Amino acid sequence: MRELLPFDHRPDAELGDALRQALDPGDAAAFVARVLARVDEARPASWAAVLARWSRAGVAAAVLVALAAGYLVGRASTLPAARPSLSDALITPPAHPGEVEIVFASVLGN
Amino acid sequence: MPQPRQQAARIAQQDEADLVARAVAGDRAAFGALVERYAGVARRVARAVLGNPDDADDAAQDAMLAALVKLEQYDSRRPFGPWLLRIVANAATDRRRRRTVRRAEPLDPGVAAGGPRPDITAERRALSERLRQALAELPERRRIAVVLFDVEGYSHAEIAAVLGIPEGTVRSEVFHGRRRLRGLLADWKEDG
Numbered sequence: 001m002r003e004l005l006p007f008d009h010r011p012d013a014e015l016g017d018a019l020r021q022a023l024d025p026g027d028a029a030a031f032v033a034r035v036l037a038r039v040d041e042a043r044p045a046s047w048a049a050v051l052a053r054w055s056r057a058g059v060a061a062a063v064l065v066a067l068a069a070g071y072l073v074g075r076a077s078t079l080p081a082a083r084p085s086l087s088d089a090l091i092t093p094p095a096h097p098g099e100v101e102i103v104f105a106s107v108l109g110n
Numbered sequence: 111m112p113q114p115r116q117q118a119a120r121i122a123q124q125d126e127a128d129l130v131a132r133a134v135a136g137d138r139a140a141f142g143a144l145v146e147r148y149a150g151v152a153r154r155v156a157r158a159v160l161g162n163p164d165d166a167d168d169a170a171q172d173a174m175l176a177a178l179v180k181l182e183q184y185d186s187r188r189p190f191g192p193w194l195l196r197i198v199a200n201a202a203t204d205r206r207r208r209r210t211v212r213r214a215e216p217l218d219p220g221v222a223a224g225g226p227r228p229d230i231t232a233e234r235r236a237l238s239e240r241l242r243q244a245l246a247e248l249p250e251r252r253r254i255a256v257v258l259f260d261v262e263g264y265s266h267a268e269i270a271a272v273l274g275i276p277e278g279t280v281r282s283e284v285f286h287g288r289r290r291l292r293g294l295l296a297d298w299k300e301d302g
Contacts, residue, residue, distance in 0.1 A: 009266065011259055011260045011263050012260050015295060016261045018295055019241060019245075020154070022237070022238035023154040023242070023257065024154075025153035025163065025167065025170075026163070028146070028149050031153065031167060031170070031171070032142065032145050032149055034171060035149075035171050036138070038171070039138060039175070039178065041175075042176075042178055042179055
């Protein structure tokens with residue numbers, strides 16, 4: 001065996017062989033097959049797939065927004081403008097004190 | 111004029127860069143070629159860290175798949191091996207930290223006691239057991255450094271890149287690791 005030098009930059013073939021045998025992992029083909037069998041699970045989605053997913057979500061969101069907007073616009077145009085009549089104002093209890101007096105004042109004024 | 115060895119290394123690096131580019135583009139066969147090329151060293155490094163061969167294969171597999179996910183981040187101007195082995199070493203270290211139930215295979219009592227060696231195969235097996243045991247006693251970084259240097263033939267600079275430590279520290283780790291293992295090997299030869 002060679003003398004051991006602190007800065008020996010040559011690999012030790014004898015020790016290397018012994019360690020290689022000690023760490024021998026066995027069947028390489030089975031390991032490679034095992035890794036490749038899981039490639040599809042690990043592989044990140046391609047850009048095209050990511051964009052396609054985003055565009056699908058975008059289209060769905062746009063459809064929802066359009067439907068909601070259409071519903072609101074349609075509803076606004078079909079409902080008549082509600083304007084309280086004088087009797088409604090008299091029957092409905094006042095939300096704020098003094099409101100009835102103002103209505104009376106305006107009726108008496110007429 | 112470049113030396114033949116340097117030229118071969120450059121061709122190998124170019125070849126790997128091509129394989130990586132194809133693998134990034136989704137070429138399964140290219141990724142398979144990379145896995146095939148590095149399966150041995152990845153599994154040995156993982157086993158040096160973990161001891162147990164099944165755990166080592168799990169870690170090596172996790173590392174290969176993690177490398178596939180990160181492949182776009184790999185700088186093809188640098189050698190692929192150290193980049194991949196850094197991921198392997200991290201995966202193995204991670205697994206060792208998380209491991210709570212399974213332990214490394216127990217040493218054969220006959221081997222531990224330096225018992226009788228009936229034939230050469232048994233002798234080699236026993237030496238391997240003792241070397242694994244001796245490796246397991248080394249600090250983790252030292253194990254990886256010795257295996258990459260003496261078994262896989264990586265340079266100190268490449269090992270420094272794998273371990274993320276200065277080159278001088280790698281030299282020291284290799285030196286101390288070898289001293290222990292060579293001593294064991296020498297004792298074995300003297301006994302035989």
